[in-house]
Amino acid sequence: MHPTEILIRKLRSDTHLSDEDAASVRALPVHIREVPADTTIVQQGDHPKSSCLIIKGFTARAKVTETGRRQILAFHIPGDVPDLQTLFLKTMDHDLLAISDATLGFIDHADLFRLIDTRRTVARALWRETLIDAAVFREWIVNVGVRDASSRLAHLLAELRQRLLAVGLVADEEFQFPVTQSELADALGLSTVHVNRVLQAFRAQGVLDIRKNLVTLVDVGKVLAAGGFDPMYLHQTSTALRHEA
Amino acid sequence: MRFYFMGPGEAADEGLELPDAETALCQAADAALSMARERVACSTTDVSLEVHSDQGCVGTVKVCVVIERS
Numbered sequence: 001m002h003p004t005e006i007l008i009r010k011l012r013s014d015t016h017l018s019d020e021d022a023a024s025v026r027a028l029p030v031h032i033r034e035v036p037a038d039t040t041i042v043q044q045g046d047h048p049k050s051s052c053l054i055i056k057g058f059t060a061r062a063k064v065t066e067t068g069r070r071q072i073l074a075f076h077i078p079g080d081v082p083d084l085q086t087l088f089l090k091t092m093d094h095d096l097l098a099i100s101d102a103t104l105g106f107i108d109h110a111d112l113f114r115l116i117d118t119r120r121t122v123a124r125a126l127w128r129e130t131l132i133d134a135a136v137f138r139e140w141i142v143n144v145g146v147r148d149a150s151s152r153l154a155h156l157l158a159e160l161r162q163r164l165l166a167v168g169l170v171a172d173e174e175f176q177f178p179v180t181q182s183e184l185a186d187a188l189g190l191s192t193v194h195v196n197r198v199l200q201a202f203r204a205q206g207v208l209d210i211r212k213n214l215v216t217l218v219d220v221g222k223v224l225a226a227g228g229f230d231p232m233y234l235h236q237t238s239t240a241l242r243h244e245a
Numbered sequence: 246m247r248f249y250f251m252g253p254g255e256a257a258d259e260g261l262e263l264p265d266a267e268t269a270l271c272q273a274a275d276a277a278l279s280m281a282r283e284r285v286a287c288s289t290t291d292v293s294l295e296v297h298s299d300q301g302c303v304g305t306v307k308v309c310v311v312i313e314r315s
Contacts, residue, residue, distance in 0.1 A: 148283045181261060192261055193250050193269075193294075194276035200258040 003030045003055050003105040006167060010079035013166045014237045015125040024119050028112075030105040035098045037178070041083075042096045048086045050106040054078050057102025058178060062186070063094045072187035074136060075099070075160065075179070079167045084130055087112055100178035100213070128235075135233045144189040147228070150198045152188045155227030157208060157215055162231045166238070173220055178213035202226075249297040250276070257297060266303040269296050274306040281308040 008022050017025075030053065035041065041059065042048050052059075054076055061073045061082055073094060076082040083096055087109055098104075116123035136159070143155050160177060164170045181199070185192040202208045207222045208215065217223050248269040249260040263269045273294045281292040293307040 149279065190279065191272050191275040192263075193272040194279055196259070196261050197250060197252075197276060197280075197294075203258070 002026055003032060003053065004028055006055060006079040007053055007081070010167055011122070011125040011129070014235070015121065015128065017121060017125065021119050021121050024115060025122060028107050028115060030107055033104050033106060035102050035104060037098055037100050037102075039098045039102075040095055041098060041104065042086075042092050044092050044095050046092045047090050048083060048092065048109075050108045051081050051083050051086055051112060052096070053105040053107060054080050054082065055103040055105050057098060057100045057104075059096055059102060060099050060183065060187070061094050061096055070186050071189070072183060074133075074140065075156075075177075075187065077160070077163055077167065078169065081107075081126075081129070084126060084133075099183060132235050135235065139233045149188070149190050149194050150201065151227050152190070153184065153195065153198050153202070153227075154208070154223050155229050156184075156188065157217065158224050158227045158229035159231075159234070160215070161217060161220075161223075162229075162234055162236070166236060173217040175215050176213055177210070177215045179210075246298055248303070251295045251297065253293060253295075260297075266296070266298065269298075270304050270306060273304075274308075277306050277308045281310055285310055 004025050008017065008025050011017055011025070012022070031050070032055070041052055044063070056078055059076045059080075059082055061076070062070050063073060064070045074082070083092065086092060116126065139159070143152050147155060161170055161173075161175060164175050169175055181195045182192045184190075185195045188195065190198075199210060205222075207219050207226065208217050210216075223229075246263060246265065247260045248263050248266070249257040250273055251257060261269075263272065273296050277292045277294050284290075284292070289310040289312060291307055291309045293305060295305050296303050
């Protein structure tokens with residue numbers, strides 16, 4: 001499969017890309033790099049000349065405070081271009097790191113500029129992606145700011161399920177998500193022990209489980225209810241996806 | 246080292262790998278504080294967590310919320 005296929009699949013789930021548009025994305029030169037888990041891909045202060053398409057694996061965006069505490073700002077899945085903003089915002093204001101072994105496709109900014117200058121629909125689709133990125137950040141502020149611990153975790157997993165559905169990476173309500181409890185704690189604004197306790201409670205209640213990098217939503221209805229999850233903010237326009245929620 | 250965090254009457258489930266007992270107790274205290282904060286609207290009963298290693302109990306943390314009405 002061509003490395004940009006997953007990006008085309010994702011963009012096509014919400015935007016009508018013509019065959020010519022898809023061909024122009026497919027024609028982008030992509031520099032493939034395999035990285036092990038815990039690799040910092042781009043660091044705060046860097047001035048990247050390319051953006052990174054996640055082909056396989058998972059990444060996270062994070063900021064570290066002056067006291068050394070880390071807040072994970074977002075998780076990214078195959079098909080995402082988590083540093084697309086560096087096309088216009090030249091200095092990274094946070095870190096991007098691999099949380100699993102990952103296959104990344106680096107696309108030079110010069111090539112991306114040529115693409116958006118010539119393919120208006122692709123430009124709009126990429127712009128839309130950055131707007132949805134902002135919508136996800138807004139939802140995460142609500143999640144971390146006002147939801148209790150179990151709702152935070154349920155909401156995060158419901159969101160991941162919904163996003164992974166769009167790229168065909170959920171099967172029988174199970175999906176790969178190689179995250180540690182410590183990373184979950186950093187994403188949810190909780191201590192690792194609190195995450196451990198919440199997971200134990202969900203497991204005991206037969207709601208969900210996370211074992212060996214595999215998330216199993218045993219009772220999806222209860223997960224969605226526990227997280228108060230409404231997928232509207234993901235702005236997925238595919239009818240099939242809206243019915244999955 | 247592996248540590249297990251249990252409320253009153255609970256059995257040990259999967260634990261966590263943490264560097265030492267002191268870290269485990271501090272993390273347990275942090276968790277108990279946020280658990281107490283979450284439940285304070287409906288209950289001010291104490292929140293306590295026992296911390297065990299594979300060698301046995303290493304300590305207990307307890308958070309009490311007291312509202313004194315005047």
